[in-house]
Amino acid sequence: MATPAGARSMGEDRQSPPRMDPFEDTLRRLREAFGAGRTRPAxxxxxxxxxxxxxxxxxxxLLQDALAQDLHKSAFESELSEIGISLNEIRLALSKLRTWMKDERVPRNLATQLDSAFIRKEPYGLVLIVAPWNYPLNLTLVPLVGAIAAGNCVVLKPSEVSSSIEKVLAEVLPRYLDQSCFAVVLGGPEExxxxxxxxxDYIFFTGNPHVGKIVMTAAAKHLTPVTLELGGKNPCYVDDNCDPQTVANRVTWFRYFNAGQTCVAPDYVLCTPETRERLLPALQSAITRFYxxxxxxxxxxxxxxxxxxFQRLQALLRCGRVAIGGQSDESQRYIAPTVLVDVQEAEPVMQEEIFGPILPILTVGGLDEAIAFINRREKPLALYAFSNNNQVVKQVLARTNSGGFCGNDGFMHMTLGSLPFGGVGTSGMGSYHGKFSFDTFSHRRACLLRSSGLEKLNELRYPPYSARRLPLLLMAMEERRCPCTLL
Incomplete structure (x- = not known):
């Protein structure tokens, strides 16, 4: 009788064949390229x-069409938050690259006044960038800019969830980059x-805290350094002293941008009951004017x-009471811009990052109560405060902690390459954007180049030790910032 396809015949080794490693050849190729120094020259x-x-x-x-297929993004949003921001990062890196790469001279002590002391910015080697689906182009390419600028070889792992952009990155991007130094790999959670x-040699991950822990555990086995960009529930405090329509315009735009699927979007508003009643009609007005x-x-x-x-967000709509919106259409994966009120802190919508077009409003007695509410929760990726009184905004800044902060607007701090972007605590570790991306993917190597002569000057430190030499040696090793010299 014939053996069915895939079955084992009698006497055949019953052990499973060894698994083929789909990444081994790619990683070997990239390591060889880095070892040969291909990526180091400016x-x-x-x-x-x-x-x-x-x-x-x-x-x-092509990219705009792919973003529209994945997330129904308009060309405007795609250009603003994906293509444009990536191009800005590239332009900045190109204009500053040689300056960033320069050795950084450092102060010397008396003992090393005749020597050269500096920090050299060196690439780590083979870098892994694991990107998410919500800004699948921006959050893949902006870290890549830093990794390239720093001189690394890179493995890119785009999200399989945003499948249209994943396909473009896998099929088109390799035609532009040196394939001996850069690779795009595909797959889901198992891959x-x-x-x-x-x-x-370095892992850069953007995603949620649960997967972040998995990445960090895997990195720990090899003592690999990591940057984790995670997210969380970002508070937005609205003071009584404000123009409600201005606040509503700005909150509406950055809450419902990308259908709320933004890691720095406000996850909830804190305000007094009086301000809530002024804010609700202003939010409704802004939503109607915008959409x-x-x-x-x-x-x-x-x-x-x-x-x-979509199903996860549908469940969150059952929290509190819908004051604005609430409509949905499963066939289009559509959820209307929604505002919830009468939400309790213990409800699911306040226990997980929303990542959708839903905005809960919670009432507090005032500034002190709002700050206490924020501080008893995990540290957020971003924090926002609105007030016509600058001292109120400064109090929120001074008495809280978050990855980033913006007063009287939302996520505009992310548009500045001069500011680091990153989380703290459960919202992440490490930062990037602009020069901070270059620094993230660079090892700062401490270097001291000494003379092979002048051996007589070193006798102070050699045995047999003498008690009277110790004060002189300690003084010589003390860092002095004055322009003193032995010449």
């Missing part, structure tokens, strides 16, 4: 950054888990990424 880094810029410009329409079994009487037909409002997240 000229190579510049060429790759220029190629990345061409990728974005040559394929702008990512197997990828993390390998040793990398029309029927937001479902607006070309500017995104959609939920998939059915799983």
């Amino acid at each position: 000229e190579f880094r510049t060429e790759q950054l220029q190629a990345l810029s061409r990728f974005l410009q040559d394929n702008r329409k 990512t888990r197997r990828l993390l079994e390998h040793r990398f 029309g009487e029927d937001p479902r037909s607006s070309p500017d409002l995104g959609r939920i990424i998939n059915q799983k997240h």
Whole structure:
């Protein structure tokens, strides 16, 4: 009788064949390229950054279409938050690259006045960047800019959830970059888990805290340094002393941008009952002006990424009471811009990051109670405060802790390459954007170059030790910032 396909015949080894490692050849190729020094010259880094810029410009329409397919993003939002911000990072890196790469001279002590002391910025080696689905282009390419500028070889793992952008990154991006130094790998959670079994020299992960712990555990096995960009529940305090319509305009824009699927969006508003009553009609007015009487037909409002997240958000709509919006359409993965009131702190909508177009409003007695509420929760990725009184904004800043802070607006701090972007505590560790990206992917190597002569000067430190030499030696090793010299 014939043996069925896939079955084992009698006497055949019953052990499973060894698993093939789909990443081994790719990682070996990249390590060899780094070991050969291909990525270290400034000229190579510049060429790759220029190629990345061409990728974005040559394929702008293709990328916009892919973002529309994945998230129903308008061309405006795609350009503003994905393509444009990535191009800005590339331009900054290209203009500052040689300055960033320069050795950084440091002060010397008396004992080393005749020597050269400096910090050299060196690439880590083989870097893994694991990106999320909500800004699938921005959050893949902006870290990549820093990794390239710092001289690393890179493995990119885009999210399989945003499948259209994943396909463009996998099929088109490699045509622009040196494939001996950069690779895009595909797959879901299982493939990512197997990828993390390998040793990398640095891991950059953007996602949620649960997966962040998995990444950090895997990195710990190889003592690999990590940057974790995670997220959390970002508070937004609205003071009684404010113009409610101005606040509503700004909160509406950055809460419902990308259908609320933004890690720095406000996850809840804290205000007094009086301010809530002034804010609600202003929010309704802003939502209507931005998205029309029927937001479902607006070309500017995104959609939920998939059915799983749609169902999760549907459950959150049952928390508190719907004051604005609340409509949904599962066939389109549409959820209207929604405001919830009478929400209790113990309800699910206050226990997890919302990541959708839902905004709970909780009432507090005033500033002190709002700050106490914020401080008894985990440290957020971003924190916002609105007030016509600058002292109120400064009090919120001084008495709380968060990855980033913005007074009287939302997530505009992210547009500044001069500011680091990153979390603290459960919202993440490490930062990037602008020069901070270059620094994140660079090892700061401490270097001291000494003379091989002048041995007589070193006799103070050699045995046999003498008590009278110790004060002289300690004085010589003390760092002095005055322009003194032995010459």
